[in-house]
Amino acid sequence: MSPHDEPKADDLVVISPAKAFTCSDCGTTEAGLLRLEDDAPHCLECVDLDHLVFLPAGNTALTRRARKASTLSAVVIRWSRARKRYEREGVLVESPALELAEEQCLADEDLRARQRERAREKRAVEDVDFQRRMAGEIVRLFPGCDADRAEAIAEHAGTRSSGRVGRSAAGRALEENAVxxxxxxxxxxxxxxxxxxxxxxxxxxxxxxxxRAQVDEVLDQWRRPR
Incomplete structure (x- = not known):
């Protein structure tokens, strides 16, 4: 385990065994989780942890919140033959604590979704304003260009993240060459x-x-007022 994953001194630690074991207390042989006490394996029922539910590692926020809300919790580890060390598999927490943590994480996701939507709407408004100003600049530089055509050019060239010339630094500044x-x-x-x-x-x-000559001809026409 990395230092970040290692159980703290006051953590309860539960082992996910590679093979079945016999509980030193009740004598039951099983392949479930065990806890070592006095170097002897005990099933979760005998150590009063059988009411907890397993939460796999992977979601840091969910794990943190579940452990915080759980009066009793335990870190689950398993021996890795490849790495020759114990690695964290997850945690055991109380079911109500896990449910609360899941609700909190979902609320965060909803909040982030709303923030993304507001950001998207803001970008859309910014795009519309930029495209409007760009269309105006096109008509100013090329008074012979039809207003509808100028709007179409600005909409195409001014779309955010399009990579087109209208979204370059010069384009955003509406520099004549970029337009x-x-x-x-x-x-x-x-x-x-x-x-x-x-x-x-x-x-x-x-x-x-x-x-090239065709382009220059149209440009000359558009530079003249209609």
């Missing part, structure tokens, strides 16, 4: 034969060179 790149990308895909060239196997750099 222009977003406009060019839209023109390239919607107003030229660029996509068809790519589908035909034309290398991207060559395809862009072929449609």
């Amino acid at each position: 222009t790149l977003a406009v060019v990308a839209s023109i390239r895909h919607l107003d030229t034969s660029y996509d068809e060239l790519l589908m035909a196997g034309v290398p991207r750099a060559e395809a862009r060179e072929r449609i």
Whole structure:
């Protein structure tokens, strides 16, 4: 066990045996959990731990809360042949304590879910505001661009976590070059034969060179007021 997993001095320790044992108190042979007292194995019933329920290791918050709420608890360990040491398997706690801990953890999950939803809503509002400002900047730089087209470009380029130019640092600052790149990308895909060239196997750099004049023509038109 790691230092973090090792039982504390005042912990009750229960062993998950690799094979059946005979209880030194009642003489019953079983393969369940045992507790050593005076170096002799005892079944849980004989040591008054049989009313506890097993909680496997893995959920730190649940284990911490269950042990805190449980008047009586025990650490369960098992010998690892591979590591040549005892390792923690979980804990034994009172059933009501486990139920309370589960309720508390579920409440935390609900809280985190609500926080994530509020964060998502906040990001959505931020996206809408950013896209609105970006559309306005597109129309300012390219007054000949239709307002609906400007909105479509801004929505596409300004989506959070999209990796598109509108979400770059320059894009968020609405720098002219970044906004222009977003406009060019839209023109390239919607107003030229660029996509068809790519589908035909034309290398991207060559395809862009072929449609450069078309892009420049549209840009010139959009730079002039309607």
